[in-house]
Amino acid sequence: MGDPLYADGINQAVILIVLGKLLVVFAFLMVSVLFMVWFERKVISDMQSRIGPDRAGPWGLLQTLADGIKLFFKEDLLPDRADRRVFHLAPYLSIVPAFAAFAVVPFGGTISIAGHRTQMQLADPPVGVLFLLAMSSIAVYGIMLAGWASGSKYPLLGSVRASAQMVSYEAAMSLAVAAAVLSAGSLSTRDIVNSQGVYRWNLWILGVVPFVVYLIAATAETNRPPFDLVEAEQELVGGFHTEYSSISFALFFLAEFMNTVTVSAVAVTLFLGGPNGPHIGFLPDLWPVVWFLGKLLCFLFVYVWFRATLPRFRYDQLMDLGWKKLIPLSLYWLLLIAALRIGRDQGWAWYYVLGGGVAVGAVAWGGLNAALRQGDAVRTAA
Amino acid sequence: MDWVVFVVAGAAVLAGALGVILSTHPVHSALMLVMTLFGVAVLFVAQQAHFLAAVQIIVYAGAIVVLFLFVIMLLGVDRSENVSSEPLVGQRPVAYLAGIGVIAAIFLLARTAWVSGAASVAGAADGPGSNVEKLARSLFTRYLLAFEMTSVLLVIAVVGAVVLARHSPSGGVRGSEDAG
Numbered sequence: 001m002g003d004p005l006y007a008d009g010i011n012q013a014v015i016l017i018v019l020g021k022l023l024v025v026f027a028f029l030m031v032s033v034l035f036m037v038w039f040e041r042k043v044i045s046d047m048q049s050r051i052g053p054d055r056a057g058p059w060g061l062l063q064t065l066a067d068g069i070k071l072f073f074k075e076d077l078l079p080d081r082a083d084r085r086v087f088h089l090a091p092y093l094s095i096v097p098a099f100a101a102f103a104v105v106p107f108g109g110t111i112s113i114a115g116h117r118t119q120m121q122l123a124d125p126p127v128g129v130l131f132l133l134a135m136s137s138i139a140v141y142g143i144m145l146a147g148w149a150s151g152s153k154y155p156l157l158g159s160v161r162a163s164a165q166m167v168s169y170e171a172a173m174s175l176a177v178a179a180a181v182l183s184a185g186s187l188s189t190r191d192i193v194n195s196q197g198v199y200r201w202n203l204w205i206l207g208v209v210p211f212v213v214y215l216i217a218a219t220a221e222t223n224r225p226p227f228d229l230v231e232a233e234q235e236l237v238g239g240f241h242t243e244y245s246s247i248s249f250a251l252f253f254l255a256e257f258m259n260t261v262t263v264s265a266v267a268v269t270l271f272l273g274g275p276n277g278p279h280i281g282f283l284p285d286l287w288p289v290v291w292f293l294g295k296l297l298c299f300l301f302v303y304v305w306f307r308a309t310l311p312r313f314r315y316d317q318l319m320d321l322g323w324k325k326l327i328p329l330s331l332y333w334l335l336l337i338a339a340l341r342i343g344r345d346q347g348w349a350w351y352y353v354l355g356g357g358v359a360v361g362a363v364a365w366g367g368l369n370a371a372l373r374q375g376d377a378v379r380t381a382a
Numbered sequence: 383m384d385w386v387v388f389v390v391a392g393a394a395v396l397a398g399a400l401g402v403i404l405s406t407h408p409v410h411s412a413l414m415l416v417m418t419l420f421g422v423a424v425l426f427v428a429q430q431a432h433f434l435a436a437v438q439i440i441v442y443a444g445a446i447v448v449l450f451l452f453v454i455m456l457l458g459v460d461r462s463e464n465v466s467s468e469p470l471v472g473q474r475p476v477a478y479l480a481g482i483g484v485i486a487a488i489f490l491l492a493r494t495a496w497v498s499g500a501a502s503v504a505g506a507a508d509g510p511g512s513n514v515e516k517l518a519r520s521l522f523t524r525y526l527l528a529f530e531m532t533s534v535l536l537v538i539a540v541v542g543a544v545v546l547a548r549h550s551p552s553g554g555v556r557g558s559e560d561a562g
Contacts, residue, residue, distance in 0.1 A: 068553025086409065126512045130436035141416070144448070148409065148455050156455065163452055167445070187514055 004110065005118040017113055018122075029102055033257040038066040040304045047308040068250060076246040081151030090149055091244070091251035094142020098258040101135035103267045104128040104189045108275050108289040115358050119190060120275075120289065128189040129181055132266055133174055136221055140166045142255065143223070147240035157241035161229050161315070166221055168322040173217035175330035179210035179337055180270040193274035201273040206337060211271045213330045215302075218263040221323065222256065224303060226310035229318060264299035268292065272299075328368055333363050387428050395421035412450050419443045433514045 005014055038053065038061055045052025052058030062181030078087065108120030125131055140163050147159020180202050181187055184195035196202055203211050220227040241252045268274055277291030313321070336357045343353035394417055401414030419442045426435035468474060521529050 083407075083409070086413070089413075125432060127432040127436045127514060130433070130440065134436050134439035134444060137440050137448075138416075140444075140448055144451060144455075145409075145413075148451075160452070162454060163448060167448065170444075186512075 003119045003121075003124050011230040013114060013116060017116060017118055020113075021118070021120075021122050025102060025213075026099070028107075029099060029258055029261065032261050033111060033254055034064045034068075036257050036261060036300060037067075039300065040307070043301065043304045045138070045307050053356065071250040071253075072247055074246040076248060077243070079151055079243045081150065082243065083149040086145050086149035087243075088248070090142050091143060091148035091248045091255070092142075094139065095251050095255040095258065097139040098140075098255045098262055100263045101132055102258075102265060104131050105262070105269050106190050106274050107265070107292045108194050109285060111285045121190065124188055124190045127187045128134055129177060129187045129192070129270075130187075130237065133170075133177065136173070136263075137170055139221070139259065142252075143240050146244065146252070150240075150243035152243055154237045155240050155242045155382055158231060158236045158242070161236075162223060162240060165223070165227065165229065165318060165322075168319060169217040169220040169326070170331050172322060172326035173221060175218060175327065175334050176210040176214040177270060179206050179334050182334065182337055182341065189269050189274075193269055196273040198273070198276050198278055201271060201276075203271045206271075207333065209333045210265070210330060213326050213333075214267055214271065216321075216327060218267065219303065220318070222259045222263055224256075224260060225307040226312050227318060228312060229315060246291060250310060255330055260300065260303055261296070264296055265292075267299055268295045324368075328364075332364060384428060387424065391421045391424035391428065393421075394418070395425070412447055412454065415450075416443050416447050419447070430513060433517055436443050494521065 005017060018237075041063070042052045042060070053063035056062040056066045078084065103122035104125065106119065106121040106124070110117055110119050112118075143162040143166075144159045147155040147157075147162070150156070180192055183202055183205050184192040186192065192202075196205070223231065231241070236242070241249055244252060246378070272295050274295075275288035275292040277287060280287050339353055339357050340350065342348075343350055386557075397417030398414045398416075398421060403410045405411045405414060419438060423435040423438045423443075426438060431455065
């Protein structure tokens with residue numbers, strides 16, 4: 001399928017439209033980061049019975065802007081033992097994947113600009129979902145290299161933790177994403193959105209499990225609380241960005257919040273029907289964007305809620321949750337969905353398939369538990 | 383247009399490859415390797431091989447080089463190598479000779495079909511369905527046995543690695559028992 005924009009070949013108008021879309025997406029992400037920082041501080045303040053930022057602009061809306069300007073005018077420090085080039089490169093390595101991943105997120109329907117039909121999304125590659133996974137898998141470089149290049153202990157520990165955590169949760173996240181791909185039968189994000197109805201979202205089609213796994217894994221991938229061991233202040237000073245100051249620090253900050261917005265947007269795309277929503281008579285091009293932003297906002301609120309509510313995980317708990325619970329669970333769920341789908345195509349009675357699936361699941365669960373107990377016994381005996 | 387993409391990506395690949403061997407620092411070499419992998423991925427996209435490009439980034443850049451870096455950091459071998467020493471006598475001239483030989487072989491083999499950067503015509507994937515669908519169909523029908531064998535091989539490798547690295551109940555790493 002792809003974007004109808006390229007159907008008649010590429011000319012100047014098409015290139016201009018693409019550049020325009022690029023600008024819009026970039027501006028949207030920047031503004032959403034400004035908003036998200038303010039939103040997070042305000043919501044947490046409310047949950048903790050505080051007022052929060054209220055000096056700069058109405059309701060403190062311009063506080064983030066003020067902080068940003070302050071950071072720009074600070075001195076950019078370079079630690080003595082730092083690896084100069086990698087130290088300066090790392091912030092950019094962490095911000096580029098965050099931005100690039102958003103490029104494949106559909107945030108509206110198909111619109112007309114100057115006689116050209118185009119989708120409201122920056123790019124719709126046939127392997128959109130794989131592109132998302134690729135971006136999330138290279139996001140680890142920024143954090144890893146920042147910690148190493150600082151040439152100091154705490155940042156290195158923070159970045160080693162980060163890379164182990166991100167690599168571990170990537171598997172669970174990929175399996176959850178694969179469930180959405182299975183239901184749509186396509187890797188294109190636009191096709192995945194189109195395969196979901198106005199209310200018939202993948203959230204319900206797939207059972208709630210892949211969505212929950214994705215939610216947890218995405219929180220861990222973005223190193224947000226309760227998975228923020230990467231920058232655990234009590235243990236690691238500031239984590240991987242301890243040695244960063246001024247604009248480099250601002251870039252890390254930007255990347256972190258951009259990542260939060262991006263994984264939320266991806267979750268909306270994969271599980272909540274993206275810009276799908278009820279049709280309303282007037283301004284037909286506007287409403288999909290409104291639905292998308294509404295769903296995104298709900299998601300961002302959930303992240304803030306997590307942060308205000310849940311205490312930080314211990315490192316072994318983090319690894320246990322990832323490897324011993326989330327990965328087996330999402331793997332099993334993926335196989336179950338695949339079996340049900342094959343059963344439907346072959347015309348088998350669904351209750352036999354489901355019964356068989358649950359039986360296999362019970363045996364596998366028992367086996368896994370026995371193996372884990374055996375492992376614990378061996379470890380305590382040693 | 384094809385040609386511009388090819389030249390830019392090719393330059394990135396070559397610069398990265400040179401960087402890998404010319405950097406004295408292992409971490410810099412690993413980063414240059416990532417640049418090469420990205421250039422190759424762009425070349426794959428130019429050849430309409432979207433799936434290969436994505437997998438190239440996910441597997442090589444996202445997993446293997448991350449593992450390299452992880453090991454370099456954990457083992458603390460992240461210091462510059464002394465490249466002027468020669469552990470094997472005469473290895474440098476031999477390496478130059480072998481390199482020249484390989485380049486000559488490549489030129490000789492490529493004489494008939496020289497790389498142009500144009501999209502693939504010889505192996506054009508025709509028929510309905512996207513690139514991914516065709517790849518999946520041939521992997522899971524015609525080459526199913528090879529595919530499954532590969533996966534079994536990988537599982538065996540994982541199990542082997544775990545067994546080798548596991549601490550035995552009596553304490554100590556297995557394999558070090560003879561020594562102690």
